[in-house]
């Protein structure tokens with residue numbers, strides 16, 4: 071059965087479960103996929119670390135009220151966080167590692183309340 075190698079494009083024949091023309095093409099293909107996966111993970115990790123550092127910078131005393139704009143100006147990405155925590159009062163916090171924030175419901179959600187995690191770890 072004739073197929074084309076997904077790495078080099080060459081036509082090859084062989085067993086139905088043979089997916090590449092050669093071991094070299096298979097290795098090259100997988101190495102590149104691994105590199106792309108690692109690059110993606112590194113990218114997300116960098117965003118999370120940056121978010122955490124923005125929170126730390128804006129919250130030196132452990133608690134702070136800041137305008138959302140100030141976080142966005144510093145490149146904070148609200149879609150990226152490490153975990154959520156919901157209090158008994160049904161207040162939702164998002165965390166980037168040890169720093170957390172709560173988007174206030176009122177005032178068009180332009181204020182954010184920042185906290186630092188103390189003993190809570192889950």
Ligand SMILES: [Zn+2]
Nearest residue numbers: 075078091095
């Ligand atoms: Zn090939």
